[in-house]
Amino acid sequence: MECYECHSLHRSTSAVAVCRECGVALCASHLHVETQQMRKEAGLGKSTSEVPARRVVCPTCRRAELSA
Numbered sequence: 001m002e003c004y005e006c007h008s009l010h011r012s013t014s015a016v017a018v019c020r021e022c023g024v025a026l027c028a029s030h031l032h033v034e035t036q037q038m039r040k041e042a043g044l045g046k047s048t049s050e051v052p053a054r055r056v057v058c059p060t061c062r063r064a065e066l067s068a
Protein backbone atom coordinates (compact mmCIF):
# COMPACT_ATOMS: atom_id res chain seq x y z
CA MET A 1 0.00 0.00 0.00
CA GLU A 2 1.15 3.52 -0.74
CA CYS A 3 0.71 6.74 1.19
CA TYR A 4 -2.43 8.54 0.06
CA GLU A 5 -1.02 12.00 0.79
CA CYS A 6 2.10 11.29 -1.24
CA HIS A 7 -0.01 9.79 -3.99
CA SER A 8 -1.96 13.04 -4.26
CA LEU A 9 1.40 14.81 -4.64
CA HIS A 10 2.32 12.41 -7.43
CA ARG A 11 4.88 10.61 -5.34
CA SER A 12 4.83 7.02 -4.30
CA THR A 13 5.92 6.20 -0.79
CA SER A 14 5.30 3.02 1.10
CA ALA A 15 2.66 3.41 3.78
CA VAL A 16 3.46 2.42 7.31
CA ALA A 17 0.15 3.19 9.02
CA VAL A 18 -3.52 3.85 8.43
CA CYS A 19 -5.59 6.81 9.58
CA ARG A 20 -7.93 5.70 12.29
CA GLU A 21 -10.63 8.14 11.22
CA CYS A 22 -10.83 7.88 7.45
CA GLY A 23 -8.75 4.79 6.71
CA VAL A 24 -6.26 6.23 4.21
CA ALA A 25 -2.76 4.78 4.19
CA LEU A 26 0.02 7.06 5.39
CA CYS A 27 3.81 7.19 5.22
CA ALA A 28 5.98 8.08 8.19
CA SER A 29 6.17 11.76 7.27
CA HIS A 30 2.41 12.20 6.87
CA LEU A 31 1.03 10.37 9.85
CA HIS A 32 0.32 11.99 13.17
CA VAL A 33 0.63 9.76 16.18
CA GLU A 34 -1.26 10.86 19.22
CA THR A 35 -1.14 9.22 22.58
CA GLN A 36 -4.05 9.46 24.90
CA GLN A 37 -3.99 8.77 28.58
CA MET A 38 -6.94 6.66 29.41
CA ARG A 39 -8.13 8.45 32.47
CA LYS A 40 -9.44 6.20 35.12
CA GLU A 41 -10.51 7.19 38.54
CA ALA A 42 -8.20 4.98 40.47
CA GLY A 43 -8.85 3.89 43.98
CA LEU A 44 -7.07 5.43 46.91
CA GLY A 45 -3.33 5.28 47.08
CA LYS A 46 -2.64 2.99 44.19
CA SER A 47 -0.44 4.31 41.44
CA THR A 48 -1.47 2.15 38.55
CA SER A 49 0.75 2.00 35.53
CA GLU A 50 -1.18 3.93 32.93
CA VAL A 51 -0.38 2.81 29.46
CA PRO A 52 -1.26 5.48 26.91
CA ALA A 53 -3.39 4.45 23.98
CA ARG A 54 -2.11 5.18 20.53
CA ARG A 55 -4.00 6.75 17.70
CA VAL A 56 -2.85 7.47 14.15
CA VAL A 57 -4.55 10.17 12.08
CA CYS A 58 -3.89 11.73 8.69
CA PRO A 59 -3.22 15.48 8.23
CA THR A 60 -6.76 16.07 6.97
CA CYS A 61 -8.48 14.44 9.91
CA ARG A 62 -6.11 16.15 12.32
CA ARG A 63 -6.99 19.55 10.86
CA ALA A 64 -10.66 18.73 11.03
CA GLU A 65 -10.32 17.76 14.66
CA LEU A 66 -8.33 20.84 15.60
CA SER A 67 -10.86 23.15 14.00
CA ALA A 68 -13.82 21.39 15.56
Ligand SMILES: [Zn+2]
Pocket residue numbers: 003004005006007013026027028029030
Ligand atom coordinates in the same frame (compact mmCIF):
# COMPACT_ATOMS: atom_id res chain seq x y z
ZN1 LIG B 1 3.22 10.50 2.58
Ligand SMILES: [Zn+2]
Pocket residue numbers: 019020021022023024057058059060061062
Ligand atom coordinates in the same frame (compact mmCIF):
# COMPACT_ATOMS: atom_id res chain seq x y z
ZN1 LIG C 1 -7.89 10.63 8.05
